[in-house]
Amino acid sequence: MDAATTSRLLPLMKLYGYDRSCLNHNSSMLCPRTRHAMPICCHSLDGQQSLDIFSRKGFVSSFDSNDKKNSIHGGLSLHVPVQRRNPVGKMFCSVGVCPYPGNAIESPSHTSEEKIGVLLLNLGGPETLHDVQPFLFNLFADPDIIRLPRLFQFLQQPLAQLISVLRAPKSKEGYASIGGGSPLRKITDEQASALKMALEAKDVPANVYVAMRYWHPFTEEAVKQIKRDKVTRLVVLPLYPQYSISTTGSSIRVLQSIFREDAYLSRLPVSIIQSWYQREGYIQSMADLIEEELQMFSKPQEAMIFFSAHGVPVSYVEDAGDPYKAQMEECIHLIMQELKARGINNNHTLAYQSRVGPVQWLKPYTDEVLVELGQKGVKSLLAVPVSFVSEHIETLEEIDMEYKHLALESGIANWGRVPALNCTSSFITDLANAVIEALPSATAMSTSNTSEDDDHDPFGYAIKLFFGSILAFVLLLSPKMILAFRNHIF
Numbered sequence: 001m002d003a004a005t006t007s008r009l010l011p012l013m014k015l016y017g018y019d020r021s022c023l024n025h026n027s028s029m030l031c032p033r034t035r036h037a038m039p040i041c042c043h044s045l046d047g048q049q050s051l052d053i054f055s056r057k058g059f060v061s062s063f064d065s066n067d068k069k070n071s072i073h074g075g076l077s078l079h080v081p082v083q084r085r086n087p088v089g090k091m092f093c094s095v096g097v098c099p100y101p102g103n104a105i106e107s108p109s110h111t112s113e114e115k116i117g118v119l120l121l122n123l124g125g126p127e128t129l130h131d132v133q134p135f136l137f138n139l140f141a142d143p144d145i146i147r148l149p150r151l152f153q154f155l156q157q158p159l160a161q162l163i164s165v166l167r168a169p170k171s172k173e174g175y176a177s178i179g180g181g182s183p184l185r186k187i188t189d190e191q192a193s194a195l196k197m198a199l200e201a202k203d204v205p206a207n208v209y210v211a212m213r214y215w216h217p218f219t220e221e222a223v224k225q226i227k228r229d230k231v232t233r234l235v236v237l238p239l240y241p242q243y244s245i246s247t248t249g250s251s252i253r254v255l256q257s258i259f260r261e262d263a264y265l266s267r268l269p270v271s272i273i274q275s276w277y278q279r280e281g282y283i284q285s286m287a288d289l290i291e292e293e294l295q296m297f298s299k300p301q302e303a304m305i306f307f308s309a310h311g312v313p314v315s316y317v318e319d320a321g322d323p324y325k326a327q328m329e330e331c332i333h334l335i336m337q338e339l340k341a342r343g344i345n346n347n348h349t350l351a352y353q354s355r356v357g358p359v360q361w362l363k364p365y366t367d368e369v370l371v372e373l374g375q376k377g378v379k380s381l382l383a384v385p386v387s388f389v390s391e392h393i394e395t396l397e398e399i400d401m402e403y404k405h406l407a408l409e410s411g412i413a414n415w416g417r418v419p420a421l422n423c424t425s426s427f428i429t430d431l432a433n434a435v436i437e438a439l440p441s442a443t444a445m446s447t448s449n450t451s452e453d454d455d456h457d458p459f460g461y462a463i464k465l466f467f468g469s470i471l472a473f474v475l476l477l478s479p480k481m482i483l484a485f486r487n488h489i490f
């Protein structure tokens with residue numbers, strides 16, 4: 001590569017974490033993260049210079065340099081295809097990075113006044129016991145959490161009110177036992193600060209925002225701040241390693257609806273990282289924690305590694321095509337593969353926890369498997385929370401208290417639990433890398449804002465309301481529902 005091309009490309013490379021010291025010799029470059037040599041290929045097409053950098057696994061990124069505009073295009077940092085079809089044929093950007101869904105329009109030229117924003121998506125949690133019922137209302141009012149048939153959707157809010165009131169006493173007990181509120185906001189804020197610092201250390205200054213789905217700071221609050229700061233390029237990073245309709249899907253749906261309504265936001269280049277459970281940095285960080293925690297047992301090789309993931313109703317996977325279960329299984333496979341490579345060959349199992357309501361959830365259920373393992377004579381067990389990266393009520397109360405108690409009662413003598421990743425530095429560094437890799441693929445959303453026809457058809461709506469009410473009565477009075485309420489299943 002000649003000196004002129006190098007100097008033209010350097011500012012672009014710098015933005016993505018590469019600097020002059022990364023240039024090894026004419027045809028290869030050092031990865032700023034691993035310091036492995038990566039072949040580079042420089043070519044010229046229609047007068048435009050372009051630089052492709054290859055990792056050991058294949059194509060990493062591509063930078064184009066144009067004398068006049070100095071713009072970047074393409075540059076997908078992917079080792080896998082962007083779009084993958086799930087088994088029922090719905091499109092999910094299930095692995096890696098994808099530009100904002102919808103009718104993409106060309107992203108504006110990249111300039112030196114670029115203001116990068118990173119938006120962390122999370123669930124949110126009640127900060128006081130007083131917040132519990134309204135938090136539960138927000139959760140159950142989400143059509144991605146209680147998926148009603150279209151005809152019944154007008155019942156969403158009254159149903160959310162009913163279930164949140166019924167569920168609140170049990171939830172309050174749980175939150176009271178972990179100090180009177182969820183630690184989620186504090187931990188997510190700490191992760192945001194750590195990520196900002198990790199990005200700065202890689203020469204990619206960025207503002208990091210937090211958007212919670214069901215409690216403060218709500219998505220709207222974060223988006224307001226993004227607008228105030230005049231961010232010019234945004235990476236959306238859900239703090240869920242695996243994609244589920246009920247978590248990442250729900251948060252992105254809200255984000256999309258806010259962005260569609262706003263002229264500035266709908267033109268903002270955005271890149272959404274849909275899931276990242278397969279990233280090497282995440283897998284290694286999880287393996288590090290497991291390896292470390294196994295050492296706490298007197299006979300580490302005898303401990304069963306027990307992955308406990310938050311469940312979702314079976315219908316999400318089987319009817320709606322949620323890739324959550326498949327991604328979870330692949331994630332466990334990758335963690336176990338990494339442990340095997342380190343000479344750790346413990347038995348392992350995966351079960352699902354935290355089911356709510358009178359429907360079938362993903363099986364096997366954590367509580368049932370713990371009892372079975374105790375009966376089978378398993379004496380040492382290491383619980384690994386795997387669907388979430390911060391401590392929260394389901395690690396601190398459900399696993400550390402309820403499941404531990406159940407396991408000991410069932411004959412498991414030695415109990416351990418892997419901590420959540422929280423601000424583990426190797427994990428935060430990997431998130432920073434994920435953000436940097438996602439930057440070039442940011443694409444603006446179209447400004448089109450088409451509402452569903454039904455919303456403008458009062459006659460159709462009245463008919464649905466009438467028949468919906470009759471069906472709702474039948475449903476609410478069905479023996480299954482009555483039983484659920486009586487047994488305090490919610």
Ligand SMILES: C=CC1=C(C)c2cc3[nH]c(cc4nc(cc5[nH]c(cc1n2)c(C)c5CCC(=O)O)C(CCC(=O)O)=C4C)c(C)c3C=C
Pocket residue numbers: 123124125126136139144145146167170171182183184240244246247310311312313356387388391392393394
């Ligand atoms: C990957 C993680 C999660 C999935 C999938 C998920 C699905 C899901 N959750 C509920 C119902 C509840 N979840 C609650 C709390 C909660 N859920 C997650 C994560 C996932 N949920 C977290 C991290 C938290 C805890 C937040 C905190 O405050 O610490 C609650 C409230 C707590 C309780 O009462 O148990 C409910 C209810 C459903 C119905 C669902 C899928 C459809």
Ligand SMILES: [Fe+2]
Pocket residue numbers: 310354
């Ligand atoms: Fe949940």
